[in-house]
Amino acid sequence: AQSVTQLGSHVSVSEGALVLLRCNYSSSVPPYLFWYVQYPNQGLQLLLKYTSAATLVKGINGFEAEFKKSETSFHLTKPSAHMSDAAEYFCAVSDPGVYAGGTSYGKLTFGQGTILTVHP
Amino acid sequence: KAGVTQTPRYLIKTRGQQVTLSCSPISGHRSVSWYQQTPGQGLQFLFEYFSETQRNKGNFPGRFSGRQFSNSRSEMNVSTLELGDSALYLCASSLKSLRGRDPNSPLHFGNGTRLTVT
Numbered sequence: 001a002q003s004v005t006q007l008g009s010h011v012s013v014s015e016g017a018l019v020l021l022r023c024n025y026s027s028s029v030p031p032y033l034f035w036y037v038q039y040p041n042q043g044l045q046l047l048l049k050y051t052s053a054a055t056l057v058k059g060i061n062g063f064e065a066e067f068k069k070s071e072t073s074f075h076l077t078k079p080s081a082h083m084s085d086a087a088e089y090f091c092a093v094s095d096p097g098v099y100a101g102g103t104s105y106g107k108l109t110f111g112q113g114t115i116l117t118v119h120p
Numbered sequence: 121k122a123g124v125t126q127t128p129r130y131l132i133k134t135r136g137q138q139v140t141l142s143c144s145p146i147s148g149h150r151s152v153s154w155y156q157q158t159p160g161q162g163l164q165f166l167f168e169y170f171s172e173t174q175r176n177k178g179n180f181p182g183r184f185s186g187r188q189f190s191n192s193r194s195e196m197n198v199s200t201l202e203l204g205d206s207a208l209y210l211c212a213s214s215l216k217s218l219r220g221r222d223p224n225s226p227l228h229f230g231n232g233t234r235l236t237v238t
Contacts (some may be wrong), residue, residue, distance in 0.1 A: 034226060043124070043210055043229035090163065097168070097176030106153040106168030106214060107176050108227060113162060 002027045002095040006111035014119050019063075019078040021114045023091030026072065032094035033074045034108065035065055039087045047089075050074060061085070086118045121147060124230035126211050132236045138199040141233045145192050145213030151175075152194040153227060154186060157208040166209075169194055201237045208232045 007022040025031055032051060036044040048059025055067045065076045074091060092108040125144040133139050145152050154166040165178040169188035186196040198205055212227035
């Protein structure tokens with residue numbers, strides 16, 4: 001079974017500082033990895049996805065993540081934090097399910113989330 | 121293009137009652153998945169539907185059920201509600217849920233239904 005560990009349930013940075021949110025995964029198959037962001041009282045918004053095409057993935061809002069197979073990591077970074085980045089961030093790994101007709105990919109296994117606080 | 125629509129946004133029910141939540145996927149998306157989000161357990165997968173058939177199921181009791189209609193809209197039902205069922209229920213749709221990986225079809229989430237059981 002796939003699993004995801006996010007190191008640090010809370011991360012606090014100053015506006016303009018580097019943002020680093022850590023994610024380690026465990027997967028029995030070549031992983032498909034995602035980062036989602038959740039603002040209060042909203043659903044999850046996709047930030048970026050790793051699809052094996054490139055190890056450095058660029059997403060929306062200036063975020064990027066680097067896939068490191070040797071470290072089983074997929075850390076999320078942003079060079080300069082903005083107040084609007086304050087939210088909860090979730091790392092997720094695709095957790096395929098096998099059924100009679102084939103394989104389904106609608107299940108993601110999520111990490112516990114990291115709340116990012118940005119100080120002025 | 122409209123996003124994933126979940127109704128209602130908020131629900132208050134009492135223990136023992138049942139509830140039905142609705143989800144309309146993005147137009148053209150045929151796969152719908154449901155998740156439960158709680159502060160203690162985080163995001164947990166409930167089930168996934170494609171072409172009106174359940175393709176995958178999480179580790180939840182039989183009180184949790186779902187279905188998908190021919191237009192890809194989906195409903196989930198929780199019977200005999202318990203206090204612990206209080207949660208944000210999220211629906212997500214994707215373009216495919218098929219044989220062969222399609223990494224260009226990530227899950228797109230709705231804003232959820234906040235269920236409170238008293």
